[in-house]
Amino acid sequence: MFNSIGLPVIVLGGLAIFFGIVLAYASKKFAVEVDPKVTEIREVLPGANCGGCGYAGCDALAEAVASGNAPITQCPVGGSEIAARIAAIMGVEASNAERQVARVICCGDKDNALEKYEYQGIKDCKAAEMLAGGSKSCRYGCTGLGTCVRECPFDAIHIVNGIAVVDEEKCTACKKCIAVCPKGIIELVPISKKVRVLCRNQEKGKATMQACKVGCIACQKCVKACKFDAIKVENNVAKIDYSKCVNCMMCAEVCPTKTIYANFADRKKAFIDDDKCIGCTICTKNCNFEAIEGELKGKHKVLDDKCVGCAQCSAKCPKDAIEMK
């Protein structure tokens, strides 16, 4: 009885206890200080050491993430939940201040863009694209058959009057729609940038005009109206450089075809707090629209009818006396 049960228990138990003690001792004796981030990330990871991330186990991945060599989304097993927890550890969200959203660069809906033919095939943009670039007379425009709608895992794109429109609240910038769009007319932009050129037609003005009422005809009016050098016409279509754009919406105001979209209700006005203003005139010098007046050492005033809400004055004011409302 003892030999068949007791002995194996004692021998295996003894071995286990022996290794347990050795490991416990070794972990103290050979302890190495590591970046606490590595340990924290390692604890969040599933710990299956499956190697699915391309690294040699969870420890290796934790190290790579902590040192910035791997993206926080690298663990395919953990998915978005683990990624979010790693992001919290790495503080990535905090540094990623500007949220991006997808936008569809086309405004040629059913009322504005003409149809070349009646498409009756499979309801899929890629299929339609093979028939002479889709039924729309503009071959750069949104086909409107909703391939991106079906691809979007967040229900953030819908077809409205024949073109895809992104719901910016729901969009997570996962880029799936961008990958699937056969026209390549979806792009990611910072959510704070309110002005958009909604056309990618690269044909000359006259050809564009024949295809769509709201296409960019490359008239250059927006380029002249922009005081910040943020808009250029390339390949017969206007393009905004969002690193320079300040949401003044002047381009949208002058656009004759209304291709450049901006919601004028969102336009802000500068407002100077009289108690804080010291009359330094810095705001006056920085205003490109001559919308601020006031003498040196005197209180300054914003001319509401000229102010376009570009926020350049409030950014430069040394006393933080200017608010955008």
Next chain:
Amino acid sequence: MRLGLIIISAIFINNFILSQFLGICPFLGVSKKLDTAVGMSVAVTFVMGLASVICWMIQYYILIPFGIGYLQTIAFILVIAGLVQFVEMVIKKTSPTLYQALGIYLPLITTNCAVLGVAILNINKSYNLIESLVNGVGGGLGFALAIVLFAGVRERLDLAPIPKALDGFPIAMIAASLFSIAFLGFSGLFSGLL
């Protein structure tokens, strides 16, 4: 002579991955890049050699004398897992450069079936201590050969025009099976000698 046969056999004829299908998990998991594959195979070779020796000792000095040879598998798993953990800690402390090279692969090896496989095969074939060590190291080298070659192939697969349905793991599986078929060519070499 016998040692030479054992090592050739372990590397080519009875290659752990391609003929015995042990250690497939790291073979597919860590073969995406050539340098990680090399690191992994060095670590596996080291651990297989070490585990062969220690498990041989456990078998002949502990399990057999107590008449509990049937606990071989569980005892070996315990020993290998403990051993690898211990080696990892020692390397981490004593040699950061060596740890950089292979330490990160060690946790992945604790439960690698190829390591357990080599320990059990040594006993089944009644090798002595030296032969066990040679078989362990040879098995590790065979693992290295397979995974390094395969990593080279996979790096090329990334650039090859592969149909979308087969892209990624499916084509890797197909490549692995072709590898295995190629290694079948070694079977029958020295037949009757071992």
